[in-house]
Amino acid sequence: MGSKILYYLIIIPLSVLPYFVLYGISNFLFVILYYVLGYRKKVIVKNIYSSFPDKSEKEKKTIVRKFYLHFTDLIVESIKNFTVSEKQIKKRVKFLNVELIDAIYDKGKSIVTVGGHYGNWEMFAVAAGNVSKHEQYGIYKPLKNKFFDAKIVSTRGAYGMNMISMKETKTYFLKENKNPISIIFGSDQWPSNPQGAHWTTFLGKRTPFLYGVEKYAKEFNWTVVYCEIIREKRGRFAIKYHELTEDPASLEKGEMMQLFVDKLEKTIYNDPAYWLWSHNRWKQSEEEVFPEKQKGVDE
DSSP, X not given: OHHHHHIIIIIXXXXXXXXXXXXXXXXXXXXXXXXXXXXXXXXXXXXXXXXXXXXXXXXXXXXXXXXXXXXXXHHHHXXXXXXXOHHHHHHHEEESOHHHHHHHHHTTOOEEEEEXXXXXXXXXXXXXXXXXXXXXXXXXXXXXXXXXHHHHHHHHTTTSOEEEEGGGHHHHHHSOOSSXXXXXXXXXXXXXXXXXXXXXXETXXXXXXXXXXXXXXXXXXXXXXXXXXXXXXXXXXXXXXXXEESOGGGSOTXXXXXXXXXXXXXXXXXXXXXXXXXXXXXXXXXXXXXXXXXXXXXX
């Protein structure tokens, strides 16, 4: 009952407000989260400062501050997504080179699309549903709250995106489709099993990445495409696709993941403030995950 009251009496009334009003609310939230509450400030500062040791104190503080404003924009933009029109979302999210993935479709090949939590991935999900010839499927982790889970799935799928629970991923790879499809992964968060992850140097630190996207890409040998989200200005994003490999089955273990990591890292270095720095991305070191290796070194 509480979820429905929150949704219908608070979220929806806010969602129908125009963007300029929502960005005014975002400015207010920024003051509260940045100056008053210091929301996740230790994690955010630690992540940013350790990722850019060569930047000056002033530059790092600027990145932190810009991230907070971006984060509050993400909040209001996500609220807006519940009622955004197709015209509005397409005005705010433009696709620069859809012809690249359409050419893959014309070859009769399905795609594994991989990206990170950069820019506004939620707006991308709403906008990408029918942007290309491929039918689009997005992988997501269901919420425990069934009411909000259903609302978020319907929001992301309002204009053509098909949402797949993480548990159903392989089912959709095995499914016989009349036409080629694209399955979209976000692959930059802390893995549930870091011992079985791909460990690499990312933003100057040893970092684990989920193997899921590589596992499916290699098993079914679908073309792999990196989705780069570029923030052009407040509330405006451009999407650029980069083909990573059309033959992932031929690559050694970890090679495909490394192609993705290198692209994501470049995206972040180009404009650092718009990655999800509030996530505890480095909650454990490689030595903590593999204490037996460290023990062998010490001995």
